Amino acid sequence: MKKILILLIVLCTFGCEKYVVSFEQPTNMKLDNLKLEVFLxxxxxxDINLKATEALPSYETIGLSVSGEGKHLLQIKTKDTTFNFEVKYPEERYIMITTHLKNNGKIHVGILKQSYKYRVR
Structure with a gap:
């Protein structure tokens, strides 16, 4: 039984297609503890809870499994707003999500997509 469980974990880890999504933790303290719901x-x-920092922004990275190649709908919900993004697998496999507070007090979620890993320093 142990061997089957280990084999299943290895196959899921290496065999599954995934989007790698990094969420930038904001530097604006008004966005501290903001809850983002991630839908694919x-x-x-x-669910992602943003942790604001006064220093350089940090990143929280997650992997989202996809069923196959082609277009997928990535949705980010925050408070009363839903942001919809079309992403293509495998061309746009690495995604970075940033959250900003506009001057009028509304939240904006932006996205960066590319086929290779981001180098976050």
Whole structure:
């Protein structure tokens, strides 16, 4: 039984197609503890709580499994707003999500997409 479980974990780790999504932790203290709900193809994947910092922004990275190649819908919900992004797998496999507070007090979520890993320093 142990061997089967280990084999299943290894296959899922190396065999699954994934988006790698990094969430930038904001430097604006008004965005501290803001909850982001992450949906992929209208299926809820995870909740992210932003932790504001006064120094350089940090990043929280998650992996989102996809069922196959092609276009997928990535949705980020915060408070009363939903942001929809079309992403292509595998061309746009690495994604960075940034959250900003506009001058009028509304929250804006931006996205950066590319095929190779981001180098965050």
């Amino acid at each position: 193809d209208k299926e809820k994947m995870q």
